[in-house]
Amino acid sequence: MSNDTQDLAELEKPILELEAQLRALDMDPAKVKEREKLARKLEKLRSEVFANITDWQRTQLARHPKRPYTLDYLERICERFEEIHGDRHFGDDAAIVAGLGWIDGNPLMVIGQEKGRDTKQKILRNFGMPKPEGYRKALRLMKLAEKFKRPVLCLIDTMGAYPGIEAEERGQAEAIARNLLEMAKLRVPIVAVVIGEGGSGGALALGVADRVLMLEYAVYSVISPEGCASILWKDASMAPKAAEALKLTAPNLKALGVIDGIVPEPLGGAHANWDLAAQNLKDAVVNAFSELADLSAEELLESRYQKFAAMGSVG
Amino acid sequence: MSWFIKKRQQKIAVEAKTVRVPEGLWVKCEACRELIYRAELANTHNVCPKCGYHFRIGVDERLENLMDDGYETLFSELQSADPLNFVASKAYKDQLKRLKDEGQDQDAVVIVEGTLSGHPVVMGVMNFDFLAASMGSVVGEKLKLGAERALAKKCAYIIVSCSGGARMQEGTLSLMQMAKVSAALAKLDMAGLPYFSILTDPTTGGVSASYAMLGDLNIAEPKALIGFAGPRVIEQTIKQSLPEGFQRSEFLQAHGMVDRVVPRDKLKDWVAACLAWMLPVREA
Ligand SMILES: [Zn+2]
Numbered sequence: 371m372s373n374d375t376q377d378l379a380e381l382e383k384p385i386l387e388l389e390a391q392l393r394a395l396d397m398d399p400a401k402v403k404e405r406e407k408l409a410r411k412l413e414k415l416r417s418e419v420f421a422n423i424t425d426w427q428r429t430q431l432a433r434h435p436k437r438p439y440t441l442d443y444l445e446r447i448c449e450r451f452e453e454i455h456g457d458r459h460f461g462d463d464a465a466i467v468a469g470l471g472w473i474d475g476n477p478l479m480v481i482g483q484e485k486g487r488d489t490k491q492k493i494l495r496n497f498g499m500p501k502p503e504g505y506r507k508a509l510r511l512m513k514l515a516e517k518f519k520r521p522v523l524c525l526i527d528t529m530g531a532y533p534g535i536e537a538e539e540r541g542q543a544e545a546i547a548r549n550l551l552e553m554a555k556l557r558v559p560i561v562a563v564v565i566g567e568g569g570s571g572g573a574l575a576l577g578v579a580d581r582v583l584m585l586e587y588a589v590y591s592v593i594s595p596e597g598c599a600s601i602l603w604k605d606a607s608m609a610p611k612a613a614e615a616l617k618l619t620a621p622n623l624k625a626l627g628v629i630d631g632i633v634p635e636p637l638g639g640a641h642a643n644w645d646l647a648a649q650n651l652k653d654a655v656v657n658a659f660s661e662l663a664d665l666s667a668e669e670l671l672e673s674r675y676q677k678f679a680a681m682g683s684v685g
Numbered sequence: 686m687s688w689f690i691k692k693r694q695q696k697i698a699v700e701a702k703t704v705r706v707p708e709g710l711w712v713k714c715e716a717c718r719e720l721i722y723r724a725e726l727a728n729t730h731n732v733c734p735k736c737g738y739h740f741r742i743g744v745d746e747r748l749e750n751l752m753d754d755g756y757e758t759l760f761s762e763l764q765s766a767d768p769l770n771f772v773a774s775k776a777y778k779d780q781l782k783r784l785k786d787e788g789q790d791q792d793a794v795v796i797v798e799g800t801l802s803g804h805p806v807v808m809g810v811m812n813f814d815f816l817a818a819s820m821g822s823v824v825g826e827k828l829k830l831g832a833e834r835a836l837a838k839k840c841a842y843i844i845v846s847c848s849g850g851a852r853m854q855e856g857t858l859s860l861m862q863m864a865k866v867s868a869a870l871a872k873l874d875m876a877g878l879p880y881f882s883i884l885t886d887p888t889t890g891g892v893s894a895s896y897a898m899l900g901d902l903n904i905a906e907p908k909a910l911i912g913f914a915g916p917r918v919i920e921q922t923i924k925q926s927l928p929e930g931f932q933r934s935e936f937l938q939a940h941g942m943v944d945r946v947v948p949r950d951k952l953k954d955w956v957a958a959c960l961a962w963m964l965p966v967r968e969a
Contacts, residue, residue: 450958452945452955452958452959452962453945454902454944454945455938455941455943455944455945456938456940456941456942456943456944457941458898458903458941458942459941460940460941461939461940461941462938462939462940462941470958470959470962472962477961477962477963503941507941514901517874517877517901518877518879518962518963518964519877519965520962520963
């Protein structure tokens, strides 16, 4: 972990220093010129730094502790959101937040993984690692959306499905698998956006969608770089190398045909400007749903099938 | 909760009344034991202004709380035929007659048709004052007819439940009402129409194990007792005392059975918003 934060600090250090200088100049009317100059310099520095960002640094950005989470986005993109709890079988998993939402007056079902901001919230939300009841809640509400012909928006942000005894007892694998099957059959438009971390099967369980988007600095992978490094390199410190090898970034996954589009983030990353990040997300989501609006259920299902059926590469 | 354990219906009905707001200028809250000025309760939909305790309310007050003015009552002519000629310590017939004499002439559920914040709905409200809102043939029939009415009108159906369970005076026919109403709800579901279950204190037994749990949305008032088996029965069976909050609305939400606990003063707005989410935009 110290390794991670170090890499992130290195990336952001010069930017944070300039920001501090700029703040010091703030409020001083005599220094308008100087301030403008510094602001331009900051902008340029941000562009340079982020133009050369490594995949490992992107992974750190995707996990940035100040990055907006699902609830931060919902607050900004939905004019009303009414949370619905529970899977009608066992429990209510706070690692997945779901409910009835409205975007610009249009009703939709919103489902997202929520990591939790402060310590209390992180514990309540199990650090965004869902249990089977979370996936089953998501599925139940997708079915509710289908009944009332409302589209479904999934926001993906998890390091993975919860690896724990009770999750296995209650069928974590079955719950994820069931969602893959049922999402392939759901007769309403589905848009999924990886807003932070797309951690393996726990992410994909909300990700069988007509349009799969990623935020610019989000990552989506079959395993974490650390996990991959310790298994295939037998050395967790090889994580930066594993991050490159896994091709887990948005541009890479777009090129591989795994995702359909990239949602731009504010310069410096989504955490630099939550409102702008949310506006970009909202624009992308509205655009994706409007592209899908005219398709019949049959057309949706067929094109969703073709999309996932075409994934993979064989020689 | 002692009412719940006693098997005899008349005992249930009498004891149940104690959690309704008692007569008098001042009322003692069941939960926080504070004295509340009666007039104040009228402004809070009978919710304790000090601690939020939800007193049980009757059918008329519930309808006033949820429906727009001008609703119409349906199927009020249906009466129990006492199919088993049931006699225990009292004859069921005599119980029914006594209730009728007291002005309870609609059995344990009232069905109305009208609008909720402008949305057309059919609504059933169960009446705890009528044999602990136990479910017999009349309750089942009226709820079935209500579902069919919503189906014909292509509108939403809402049932506000409270019940001690199935009406044993009508034997297995009571049990079958669970299947009958559920089958009618299946038709609504297949037609893509919304069904909301609003669970109030207490919703137990056969009602909880049928239509009360089957809503597209299951909504509960705070701290309502909701469960299949009664707490005392469970305690006696497992020989352990039950934890605080067991079988209350919040417990059911945490265990995935209730979608949202909504306080009484927010209930109408919340239901209206969800209806607006579900129903197709009507052409002006
Ligand atoms: Zn009180």
